[in-house]
Amino acid sequence: MTENAALSGYPDHARAVPLHGPALDEDPDELYQRLRREHGTVVPVLLDDGVPAWFVIGYRELHHIFGMPHLFGRDSRRWNVWEHVPADGSLMATFRWQPTVLFAEGAERQRRTGAIGDAMDGVDRTELAMLAEQVSDRLIDGFAGDGKADLVAQYARRIPAQVIARLMGMPEADMDDVVTNVNVVLDATSETFAAYTWLRDRMSTLMAAKREVPGDDIASRLIAHPAELSDEEADLDLGVMLVVANTPTAGWISNTLRLMLVNDRFSITLQGGRSSVGQAMNEVLWRDPPLRTAPGRWATQDCELGGRRIRKGDLLVLGLAAANADPQVQPADEYEPGANRAHMSFGHGEYSCPYPAPELGEVIAEAAVEVLLDRLPDVDLAVSPEALRWRRSLWMRNLETLPVVFSPTAPRPGSWD
Numbered sequence: 356m357t358e359n360a361a362l363s364g365y366p367d368h369a370r371a372v373p374l375h376g377p378a379l380d381e382d383p384d385e386l387y388q389r390l391r392r393e394h395g396t397v398v399p400v401l402l403d404d405g406v407p408a409w410f411v412i413g414y415r416e417l418h419h420i421f422g423m424p425h426l427f428g429r430d431s432r433r434w435n436v437w438e439h440v441p442a443d444g445s446l447m448a449t450f451r452w453q454p455t456v457l458f459a460e461g462a463e464r465q466r467r468t469g470a471i472g473d474a475m476d477g478v479d480r481t482e483l484a485m486l487a488e489q490v491s492d493r494l495i496d497g498f499a500g501d502g503k504a505d506l507v508a509q510y511a512r513r514i515p516a517q518v519i520a521r522l523m524g525m526p527e528a529d530m531d532d533v534v535t536n537v538n539v540v541l542d543a544t545s546e547t548f549a550a551y552t553w554l555r556d557r558m559s560t561l562m563a564a565k566r567e568v569p570g571d572d573i574a575s576r577l578i579a580h581p582a583e584l585s586d587e588e589a590d591l592d593l594g595v596m597l598v599v600a601n602t603p604t605a606g607w608i609s610n611t612l613r614l615m616l617v618n619d620r621f622s623i624t625l626q627g628g629r630s631s632v633g634q635a636m637n638e639v640l641w642r643d644p645p646l647r648t649a650p651g652r653w654a655t656q657d658c659e660l661g662g663r664r665i666r667k668g669d670l671l672v673l674g675l676a677a678a679n680a681d682p683q684v685q686p687a688d689e690y691e692p693g694a695n696r697a698h699m700s701f702g703h704g705e706y707s708c709p710y711p712a713p714e715l716g717e718v719i720a721e722a723a724v725e726v727l728l729d730r731l732p733d734v735d736l737a738v739s740p741e742a743l744r745w746r747r748s749l750w751m752r753n754l755e756t757l758p759v760v761f762s763p764t765a766p767r768p769g770s771w772d
């Protein structure tokens with residue numbers, strides 16, 4: 356066996372679990388149970404290219420991390436294995452430090468995220484719901500006559516980016532390109548860099564226009580915020596907002612639709628389905644949260660966690676879905692996922708999904724699910740539930756496709772633009 360130089364200083368990683376490639380195809384519940392049984396709540400793992408990290412799967416340990424932001428920080432420059440991270444690999448794309456809110460800490464992070472939160476909070480929730488309904492309706496118009504659709508590619512992945520981009524003040528003419536590029540960025544393919552560059556340019560152009568002529572939109576509110584973000588900070592954070600809003604919210608939509616289509620408890624009928632949407636959405640956050648693992652924290656000093664010795668500069672990746680399934684908090688026989696909201700799926704504490712983003716995501720996702728059920732009341736899976744495939748990803752819990760069939764209907768009369 357070839358020696359892995361990245362493991363020097365990581366004695367527990369002699370028995371590390373590979374958490375990349377086909378290993379990620381294992382059923383998550385079985386994976387988390389196996390890891391807990393064999394390694395405890397803080398698991399030594401190897402990410403892509405054999406790079407070591409700790410996978411935190413215990414609810415209590417995750418809570419500890421969230422509550423101690425000074426011990427578990429967000430600045431990736433402290434990572435102690437950077438010299439072993441390939442320059443062209445996926446980890447570089449995910450963890451390379453950039454001057455965005457995602458890597459900011461302490462007062463700086465609060466300044467940035469406060470501005471983002473306030474800019475988002477200016478969004479009227481009723482108008483947001485109406486906008487999300489309009490976007491959803493128009494997408495359905497595009498395939499309603501076909502009697503079949505892929506609800507991932509043709510629906511869920513196209514909704515949040517369009518809604519958020521409009522709220523940011525982006526022109527209508529850019530919408531198709533925004534949707535395409537946002538999705539390419541998160542797919543981490545060879546085209547990712549080009550898509551990212553396109554989005555950055557577009558954000559800068561938008562922000563320059565808003566500095567000239569402000570409007571009632573997220574971009575203008577970010578520029579005018581008392582936190583006085585520099586032009587670079589504001590441009591970068593607006594781009595972050597667009598990208599990080601789309602995939603989790605899209606996943607929330609498609610995972611909820613999947614649950615309602617495969618599970619008898621949510622059988623989609625005009626009588627039963629509508630009243631269960633909120634319950635199905637909450638159950639998805641417990642069982643199949645769209646961001647199943649959060650990219651992480653770096654230890655700011657040597658410490659102990661879950662019986663493991665963590666060194667300064669070690670990376671901890673946060674098993675949100677794994678913690679949700681922790682038997683310590685969810686005794687199997689009393690599992691009622693719809694009943695409470697103590698899940699970890701938005702994170703917690705200082706670095707969590709910032710207020711009011713979870714609420715905005717929920718308004719968008721709920722509108723998308725409701726509109727689909729309303730427009731296509733006899734929608735059904737086009738394949739057996741077992742044939743549905745999840746994308747291979749440590750971070751996301753997203754379906755490859757969600758093929759459905761339904762009675763073809765005519766597009767709704769009238770257009771919104």
Ligand code: HEM
Pocket residue numbers: 456457458464468471519595596597599600601603604607640644645646649650651675700701702703705706707708709712713715716717
């Ligand atoms: C309107 C939609 C959304 C927006 C604008 C948004 C925005 C953001 C932003 C800006 C961050 C970075 C915060 C930071 O690093 O300081 C973030 C983090 C995060 N978001 Fe959201 N988000 C949205 C929807 C969602 C949804 C639907 C989910 C999951 C169901 C989600 C889960 C998370 C998680 C888990 C984190 C990371 C928490 C951590 O590292 O501890 N977000 N979000």
